[in-house]
Amino acid sequence: MVDILSDGFRVASLLFIMVLLIFIIRFEQRRDGKAIMIMFLASLSGYLLAYWQPVISVKFLREIFFFLAVSLPYFFWLLNRILFDDSFKFNRSVYVLTIVIPVISNALYKINAYFYGEIYYIFKAIPYLLSALFICLSMYEALRGRSSDLINIRLRWRYIFITSSALMALATLYFFFFNHPLVLPQIFVLIQNIGISVFLILFFTGKLQWEAIFTNPKVKKVMATSADNSEIIVKINEVFVTRELYKKEGITITELSNIIGYKEYLVRKAINGEMGFTNFVSFLNYYRVKEACRIIDNDRTRDVTFQEIAYGLGYKSVATFNRAFKKETGKTPSEHRNSK
Secondary structure, eight states: HHHHHHHHHHHHHHHHHHHHHHHHHHHHOOOOHHHHHHHHHHHHHHHHEEEEEEEEHHHHHHHHHHHHHHHHHHHHHHHHHHHHOOOOOHHHHHHHHHHHHHHHHHHHHHHHHTTTTTTTTHHHHHHHHHHHHHHHHHHHHHHHHHHHHGGGGHHHHHHHHHHHHHHHHHHHHHHHHHHHHOOOHHHHHHHHHHHHHHHHHHSSSSTTGGGGOOOTTTTOOOOOOOOHHHHHHHHHHHIIIIGGGSTTTTHHHHHHHHTTTHHHHHHHHHHHHHTSSBBBBHHHHHHHHHHHHHHHOOOGGGTHHHHHHHHTTTSSSSHHHHHHHHHHSSOOOOHHHHTT
8 A cells, every 4th residue: 555655656756857857847937047957856756766666676767767867966956056046057166066966976885885884984975975065055955045035935935945955954864874776665765755745835836837936037027016016115115215224234124114114015915016126135235335435426426435425335244345346236346436
C-alpha cells in the first residue's frame, strides 16, 4: 500500500512538472529565469526518478537521474536567488558554477559510495556538507530582504521556500546518518513524494500568473497611478517629498504604513502595482538618489562631500550610497558630478 501511494504521488509530481515545463518554455519572458527554472525542474525530476525501482534497475538511467538528483540543492539555491534577489544576474561565474558544482557533487557521492564503509568518516560527510551548504544558502536567500519585499505573492513564496529548505536539510541529515543515498525506507520515500507534490501545488497554483514568476527589475512605472490606490500614492508622495521621510535612517515599510494610516499589505500593493518597485529598498533609493542628484547638480552645494550627502540621506555608509547611485543612474556620484 505504501509503495502504491508513493508511486502515485511520484507520477503526479512528474506529470505536474511536465505541464509546468511546457508553460514555462512557452510563456516565461525572462531568459535567465526560464533557464534556471528548467534546470531546477530537471533536477527535481531526477530526484524523483533516481529512487524509483523501475529506473534504478537500468544502469545508465540510474546514472543520469542520480547526477540530476545530487544537483538539486544547487539549482534550488539558484531558484531562490533569481526569485528573491532582484539584482541577481546569470553572469559568467554563475555559468561556471552551474557546470562545476553538479560535477563535483556527483563525483563526491560516487567516491563516497565506491569506498562505502572503508573511508574516513569526515570524508564521507563532504558531499552531504556541500548539499547542506546550498540548502542553508537557499534558506538565507528566502529570509534576506523579506521585510522589504513589496510583492505580496512573493512573500508567500518565501515562506514556502524556507519550509522546503528546512525539510531538505532534514532529509540531507537523514541520508548521511542512514549511510546510503540510494537505499531508503518506503515510508520515507512516500513522505518525500508527498512533500514534493505539496511544494509544487503551493508554489505554482493560486493567484500565480506566468508572466509574473520572475520579476523584471528594469521595469518601473514610478508615477503611474490608478483610481483604486491613487490616494495611497498621494499620501506616500506627501510624506516622502514634503516631509522628506526617505532621509530617515532605517525607515521601514511598516513605519511608513503607520505614518500614512494604511494597512501594510495595501501600501506594498500600491508601491509595487502602481509605482513598479519590487522591494522597499529600491523604492527608498529612488527618492534618495533623486535628491542626491539635485544636491550634486546645484552649484551652491558643489562643495558638499559625498559622505555628507550619503549620511544626510539616511545611508549607513558611502559604499552603500555609491552602489545605490550607480544602480539608479548608471554612473557613480563622481562621474555624475564630473559630467556637469
